[in-house]
Amino acid sequence: MVKEIERAGIPVVHICTVVPISLTVGANRIVPAVAIPHPLGNPGLDADEAKAVRRKIVERSLEALTTEVSGQTVFD
Amino acid sequence: MSKKRIVHYINQFFGGIGGEEKADIKPEVKEGVVGPGMALQTALKDEGEIVATIICGDSYFNENLEEAKVEVLNLVKKYDADLFIAGPAFNAGRYGVACGTIADAVKNELGIPSMTGMYPENPGADMFKKSVHIIETGNSAAKMRKAIPLMASLATKMLHGEEIGSPEEDNYIPMGVRKNYFHDVRGSKRAVNMLMKKMSGEAFTTEYPMPNFDRVDPLPPVKDITKAKVALVTSGGIVPKGNPDRIESSSASKYGKYDIEDLGDLLESSHETAHGGYDPTYANADADCVLPVDVLRDLEKEGKIKELHRYFYTTTGNGTSVASSKAFAEEFSQELIKDGVDAVILTST
Amino acid sequence: MDLENQQRVKDLTEKHGAENVVVLIGAAEAEAAGLAAETVTNGDPTFAGPLAGVQLGLRVFHAVEETFKSAVDEGVYDDQIGMMEMVLEVDEIIEEMEEIRGEFGKFND
Numbered sequence: 001m002v003k004e005i006e007r008a009g010i011p012v013v014h015i016c017t018v019v020p021i022s023l024t025v026g027a028n029r030i031v032p033a034v035a036i037p038h039p040l041g042n043p044g045l046d047a048d049e050a051k052a053v054r055r056k057i058v059e060r061s062l063e064a065l066t067t068e069v070s071g072q073t074v075f076d
Numbered sequence: 077m078s079k080k081r082i083v084h085y086i087n088q089f090f091g092g093i094g095g096e097e098k099a100d101i102k103p104e105v106k107e108g109v110v111g112p113g114m115a116l117q118t119a120l121k122d123e124g125e126i127v128a129t130i131i132c133g134d135s136y137f138n139e140n141l142e143e144a145k146v147e148v149l150n151l152v153k154k155y156d157a158d159l160f161i162a163g164p165a166f167n168a169g170r171y172g173v174a175c176g177t178i179a180d181a182v183k184n185e186l187g188i189p190s191m192t193g194m195y196p197e198n199p200g201a202d203m204f205k206k207s208v209h210i211i212e213t214g215n216s217a218a219k220m221r222k223a224i225p226l227m228a229s230l231a232t233k234m235l236h237g238e239e240i241g242s243p244e245e246d247n248y249i250p251m252g253v254r255k256n257y258f259h260d261v262r263g264s265k266r267a268v269n270m271l272m273k274k275m276s277g278e279a280f281t282t283e284y285p286m287p288n289f290d291r292v293d294p295l296p297p298v299k300d301i302t303k304a305k306v307a308l309v310t311s312g313g314i315v316p317k318g319n320p321d322r323i324e325s326s327s328a329s330k331y332g333k334y335d336i337e338d339l340g341d342l343l344e345s346s347h348e349t350a351h352g353g354y355d356p357t358y359a360n361a362d363a364d365c366v367l368p369v370d371v372l373r374d375l376e377k378e379g380k381i382k383e384l385h386r387y388f389y390t391t392t393g394n395g396t397s398v399a400s401s402k403a404f405a406e407e408f409s410q411e412l413i414k415d416g417v418d419a420v421i422l423t424s425t
Numbered sequence: 426m427d428l429e430n431q432q433r434v435k436d437l438t439e440k441h442g443a444e445n446v447v448v449l450i451g452a453a454e455a456e457a458a459g460l461a462a463e464t465v466t467n468g469d470p471t472f473a474g475p476l477a478g479v480q481l482g483l484r485v486f487h488a489v490e491e492t493f494k495s496a497v498d499e500g501v502y503d504d505q506i507g508m509m510e511m512v513l514e515v516d517e518i519i520e521e522m523e524e525i526r527g528e529f530g531k532f533n534d
Contacts, residue, residue: 001311001391003292004405005420010412011295016424018138018173021199028294036099036135036170036425038358039312041365054364055371058421062381065419066301069294090473095428112472217471218460 002027013064013075015039015057023072029064030074031057080124080235083155084113085148085162085178087171090217091131096355099135099170103147105154106131112220116161119228124235128155134170135354137177144174145181157188159235164193164223165200167215167395169353172200179208189234193227196249197398205249209240212249215395254284304418307385309408311393311401312359312366312425313351314342323392325352331391331404333411336384341370353394354425366423385417393424426464431474434465438481444532448485449493453509455517458487462522466529482531487522489515 003026005012014027017039022030033039040054064075088098090111109117110129117126130151137144152160160182162175175192177200183190184207193211194201201210211230213223226247233240243250259266266283273280298304315323321332339346342363349359349366364370372384389408391401412420426434438446448465452458460470465483469476486493488506526533 001309001401001405002422003290004402005309005409005412005422006292006295008406008409008413009295010409010417010420011298012420012422014422014424018141018170018199020141020203021169021173022424024199024202026291028292033423035139037096037355038365039423039425040368040371041358041362043358050365051370054368055374058368058371058375059380061421062301062306062375065298065304065421068297071294073294092428092473092475092477111477114478115472217473218456220471 011065013061015061019074023074026072028069028072029061029067030072031061031064032074032076033057079122080158081156082120082124082126082159082161082231082235083152083157084109084116084126084129085160085175086111086113086129086131087137087165087168087174088131088133091129093131096353097357099133099355100139101131101133102136103130103132103144103151105129105151112164112224115220115224116228116231119224120231123228123232124159126161127157132174134168134174137174138170141177145177148178149181149185152182152186152188157182159231160188160190161227161231162190162192164211164213164220164227165195165198166213166217166219166223167195167198169199169394172198173203174200176200176204176208176210179210180204183208191227191230191234191248193223201249206252209234209246209251210249211247212243250285298419301381301419302379303382305383305385305416306372306381307412307415307417307420308367308369308372308388309405309420309422310367310388310390310424311351311396312354312390312423313349313392313394314347314359314363314367314388314390315350317346317348319348319350323350323390325350325392326394326396328392328394328396328400331389331408333387333389333408335386336369336388337386339369340373342367351392351394351425353392359425366425368421368423372421385412385415387411387415426461426469426474426476428474431464431469431476434481434483435475435479438483443481443483446481446483448483449488450485451488452518453513455514455521458518459521459525461485462487462525463529466525466531480529480531482529484530484532485522485526487518489513490519490522 002014013029015031016022017033042050109126113126162179165171165175172194179190179192191209193213195215211226347363349356359366376384450461462485468479
């Protein structure tokens with residue numbers, strides 16, 4: 001899906017846990033996530049800390065969207 | 077002469093330990109066969125003996141690729157294997173990635189002949205088909221009975237040190253290797269014959285299928301994110317509570333488009349996941365951990381982005397075919413463009 | 426057949442004896458029906474559950490088969506299964522069930 005969105009002309013960032021898969025499918029802007037069942041959460045932390053982690057990942061994604069890349073790039 | 081020794085790798089599900097809730101277990105080893113190893117052993121007869129089975133949780137392996145690889149390699153070393161077999165993983169993504177990763181590591185780091193099996197669309201296949209022999213299987217465990225004899229055949233060849241034939245002969249996913257050979261008909265004649273068939277509309281078989289590169293050049297970055305309308309898309313299957321459009325838990329035949337106009341946060345009471353391929357507990361309790369609506373609303377209020385698009389698009393990535401995913405995204409991308417969306421954040425589990 | 430049900434079938438068979446257990450399934454397609462039927466006769470063909478490699482050979486029938494249909498109240502059958510009977514591929518399901526029983530059943534009477 002990531003490739004099709006980019007092909008249509010919309011910059012896209014992929015937040016995903018298994019980065020090698022994202023690289024293989026061809027995403028250009030990739031941000032690693034926390035874990036498979038909760039890519040943007042962490043049940044081990046309390047609600048505020050978990051939200052802070054989530055925010056950090058989303059902010060990193062916004063950074064990826066505003067960064068020029070020449071090929072597949074992982075932002076971590 | 078003592079029998080050849082084989083070590084088998086399977087996941088927590090085929091190991092009879094549990095389903096998604098046990099996908100985080102660390103590698104453990106059992107002597108002899110477990111689960112599908114039974115069928116493999118029967119098919120292998122006296123060619124070799126599965127002396128040990130390593131069982132590891134799919135999520136554990138994928139979330140800790142480096143450590144898990146080392147842990148499993150240490151276990152394989154202990155058993156002095158003549159051959160290593162992983163899976164078959166069919167279309168299970170994490171399992172396929174684990175099988176490919178470990179088969180490749182055993183082959184290249186321990187120098188032990190190694191093989192696995194999975195469905196060609198499994199991400200593990202794309203990642204490892206060039207470096208490891210991967211038997212081509214069907215897309216679900218229902219195809220186990222067809223897969224086992226193929227795996228056993230290749231395993232037997234490897235145990236005897238025999239030369240492995242072409243992908244068609246030995247049923248593995250093409251590795252991209254080109255072997256030179258002498259054909260009794262010269263190339264120019266074969267080419268003309270093929271062209272004549274093509275021109276007269278007859279069926280013909282190419283001698284060299286073109287590899288599918290399918291890469292998209294990266295787009296230039298968003299110039300000013302504070303003026304951007306950002307949309308959320310997910311393959312994690314987040315849907316309104318009750319899954320009103322009945323998006324399938326695997327092999328999705330459709331995607332959903334849902335309104336979050338007045339929502340500042342996804343709640344247990346409002347949203348859940350339809351995805352059947354990962355432990356849904358966390359997503360059902362708080363879907364923000366897969367689709368971060370709460371954080372994006374905060375960023376919107378703070379002016380860090382101009383706007384969070386009112387609709388999000390969702391489907392389940394579990395076993396959904398590449399062709400379907402492509403079609404979904406092609407379609408909704410047009411809507412996103414019409415709605416003036418400047419950027420997309422796509423989350424996957 | 427899911428793991429829990431495989432365990433239930435295994436436990437019940439151990440408790441009551443294979444000759445005293447009949448399994449009735451209602452899968453919507455022939456392939457699914459075949460998988461379930463094979464699981465309780467020749468063992469889990471996916472090798473994922475407790476019945477992997479366990480050959481119980483149990484009597485197994487599908488709800489659309491004559492053996493079951495003629496053993497129950499006609500009115501109740503019509504109420505509960507009549508609609509599905511019109512929608513399912515009954516012939517394919519029956520064919521699959523007979524094949525599995527013929528090949529793997531231990532009590533074909």
